[in-house]
Amino acid sequence: xxxxxxxAAAAITYVLAAWTVAPGFYDGxxxxxxxxxxxxPQQAGANTKPxxxxxxxxxxxxxxxxxxxxxxxxxxxxxxxxxxxxxxxKTTIAVDITPLDSCPExxxxxxxxxxxxxxxxxxxxxxxxxxxxxxxxxxxxxxxxRADDPGGPWAALPRSQQGQPYTIYTSTDKVGxxxxxxxxxxxxxPGVVTIGGGQALxxxxxxxxxxxxxxxxxxxxxxxxxSRGGEEDEEDDS
Amino acid sequence: xxxxxxxxAQNSRFTAAVLLLGxxxxxxxxxxxxxxxxxxxxxxxxxxxxxxxxxxxxLLLPAAARSGWAxxxxxxxAAAAIAVSIGEELAFRGAMYAxxxxxxxxxxAIGGTTLLWTLAHVLSHPPEFLGAVAAAGLLLAxxxxxCKDLVAPIIGHVIADLAL
Numbered sequence: 001x002x003x004x005x006x007x008a009a010a011a012i013t014y015v016l017a018a019w020t021v022a023p024g025f026y027d028g029x030x031x032x033x034x035x036x037x038x039x040x041p042q043q044a045g046a047n048t049k050p051x052x053x054x055x056x057x058x059x060x061x062x063x064x065x066x067x068x069x070x071x072x073x074x075x076x077x078x079x080x081x082x083x084x085x086x087x088x089x090k091t092t093i094a095v096d097i098t099p100l101d102s103c104p105e106x107x108x109x110x111x112x113x114x115x116x117x118x119x120x121x122x123x124x125x126x127x128x129x130x131x132x133x134x135x136x137x138x139x140x141x142x143x144x145x146r147a148d149d150p151g152g153p154w155a156a157l158p159r160s161q162q163g164q165p166y167t168i169y170t171s172t173d174k175v176g177x178x179x180x181x182x183x184x185x186x187x188x189x190p191g192v193v194t195i196g197g198g199q200a201l202x203x204x205x206x207x208x209x210x211x212x213x214x215x216x217x218x219x220x221x222x223x224x225x226x227s228r229g230g231e232e233d234e235e236d237d238s
Numbered sequence: 239x240x241x242x243x244x245x246x247a248q249n250s251r252f253t254a255a256v257l258l259l260g261x262x263x264x265x266x267x268x269x270x271x272x273x274x275x276x277x278x279x280x281x282x283x284x285x286x287x288x289x290x291x292x293x294x295x296x297l298l299l300p301a302a303a304r305s306g307w308a309x310x311x312x313x314x315x316a317a318a319a320i321a322v323s324i325g326e327e328l329a330f331r332g333a334m335y336a337x338x339x340x341x342x343x344x345x346x347a348i349g350g351t352t353l354l355w356t357l358a359h360v361l362s363h364p365p366e367f368l369g370a371v372a373a374a375g376l377l378l379a380x381x382x383x384x385c386k387d388l389v390a391p392i393i394g395h396v397i398a399d400l401a402l
Binding site: 003201216 | 285296401
């Protein structure tokens with residue numbers, strides 16, 4: 001009974017600890033949380049608007065420092081090496097990331113992420129590394145595309161090595177508009193689908209609880225009866 | 239080994255394959271050890287399985303209450319999730335728990351595996367997640383202690399990884 005109480009206390013501790021972070025215990029195989037869409041696809045369910053990001057990159061001795069700028073939802077990250085900007089006499093360089101309010105649909109490319117506008121108040125002189133998170137609700141993107149104007153033309157950037165699931169990487173020597181997608185003429189690789197219409201986890205947990213209760217109670221009763229009859233066999237009562 | 243697995247998975251073109259091999263490599267820690275020492279005996283097997291389902295429900299409860307959203311992983315990543323879950327349990331709550339238990343008893347085994355399990359996740363998880371990781375490790379280690387069982391932690395861990 002004492003051990004049961006300790007286990008119950010540990011379970012409560014876990015629930016409280018996991019409550020502070022979404023989704024709780026997580027080993028990193030699926031996306032950590034639903035993608036935040038500017039224009040959510042039909043199957044997205046409840047949607048939160050995507051975030052923007054901003055940073056003032058310090059300049060020391062005429063050279064900008066290494067820095068990463070990202071949106072607070074983590075859906076896009078751009079990383080700059082030391083001395084990436086033509087800083088001139090500036091003491092800081094402002095970099096802004098803003099999700100576009102609209103969703104451009106160029107003829108030759110299908111976008112599977114939001115379109116983000118990245119601006120900097122100094123020109124780049126070294127390539128920057130760009131990482132985009134993508135959703136499991138759309139096909140996997142093949143490339144990250146860049147344009148000077150949301151109306152296009154959009155050009156595919158060289159794709160960097162694949163890394164973590166649901167992320168795509170590239171490098172760019174200019175800021176501008178960015179989105180991940182695939183050519184309209186290609187067959188996209190299917191994305192991961194969600195199950196249960198956005199209510200899968202409560203259903204899974206409810207089913208688990210029902211199984212535990214329905215199967216566990218008879219087993220507990222059987223064990224008690226055996227124990228009373230003095231027939232309990234500790235080694236094999238399954 | 240856990241850090242190597244994570245670093246390779248983050249920097250490889252073959253993420254699922256690396257994760258799969260990493261999970262298998264972690265499982266090697268338990269190779270050659272008696273199943274009873276690892277908590278893998280078959281006595282009360284039905285109860286162990288039900289315990290695993292209960293642990294899975296507890297691990298998923300916060301996410302279920304908050305978002306309700308779950309991915310259906312592609313086959314490669316699902317296989318990797320299963321391999322890594324089993325590998326981590328065999329390594330941490332199996333071989334490492336048994337070794338620390340022999341060295342300093344249950345308190346060292348529970349505290350030591352929880353600490354090392356949390357440290358093993360430092361590279362793959364943002365700092366704010368580590369409290370939940372530590373609490374999950376403590377829960378699984380306490381189950382191992384209270385029930386002398388590793389089957390349930392394996393089942394609970396696999397369920398959590400597949401659903402999240």
